């Protein structure tokens with residue numbers, strides 16, 4: 001059978017590289033992708049909406065979701081849990097729609113175990129100095145945490161080999177264009193495979 005499921009795209013990379021920024025810009029343009037809204041225990045920030053930016057959960061609620069195997073992956077990040085709802089992803093893919101995840105690296109590696117056929121995109125900083133600048137400028141971390149994040153980033157960058165694509169986030173628009181090109185080329189690849197499969201069937 002030809003796989004008529006949608007494609008799962010995973011955008012990941014070190015903290016501060018610009019995952020959220022690139023994802024938001026992409027979704028201002030792309031309409032065919034379904035963004036999987038994550039669950040989190042972190043507090044809602046001003047301007048955020050429950051069910052739009054995240055589904056906000058208490059620690060107890062989140063731990064229940066883990067126990068009931070409701071999460072495709074989850075990770076602890078700065079003392080808060082973040083996770084991807086399994087049902088939404090599986091059901092949306094089954095409808096033939098593409099799903100897009102924007103998650104940190106530990107979570108992406110768990111998705112890889114469950115969905116090796118997913119398309120894994122690693123967002124890469126132009127340099128470690130620039131990564132540091134972005135973390136500092138974002139202003140959400142103390143100096144100690146910035147150093148911690150950079151140490152983590154070095155380890156995360158070593159995981160790059162597990163990904164299908166690497167996109168340098170030099171300028172947001174350039175990075176978004178590259179992600180769009182990846183999505184388009186993955187579709188073409190699918191179509192080509194489906195055509196070849198049809199030919200083989202017809203020849204039989």
Ligand SMILES: Nc1nc2c(ncn2[C@@H]2O[C@H](COP(=O)(O)OP(=O)(O)O)[C@@H](O)[C@H]2O)c(=O)[nH]1
Nearest residue numbers: 019020038074075077082083084102103104107
């Ligand atoms: N593993 C995992 N990471 C997530 C998920 N949702 C968001 N993240 C990541 O969690 C990190 C923190 O996100 P957030 O609290 O919104 O703060 P940000 O640092 O301003 O983007 C980012 O690296 C996100 O990519 C998820 O469902 N699973």
Ligand SMILES: Nc1ncnc2c1ncn2[C@@H]1O[C@H](COP(=O)(O)OP(=O)(O)O)[C@@H](O)[C@H]1O
Nearest residue numbers: 015016017018019020021134138169170171172
């Ligand atoms: N291409 C870019 N050039 C300059 N600054 C950027 C770029 N992409 C993101 N940023 C900035 O870097 C900081 C971290 O971006 P963010 O999207 O929060 O990263 P992540 O989601 O990977 O932790 C933010 O202040 C954001 O505005």
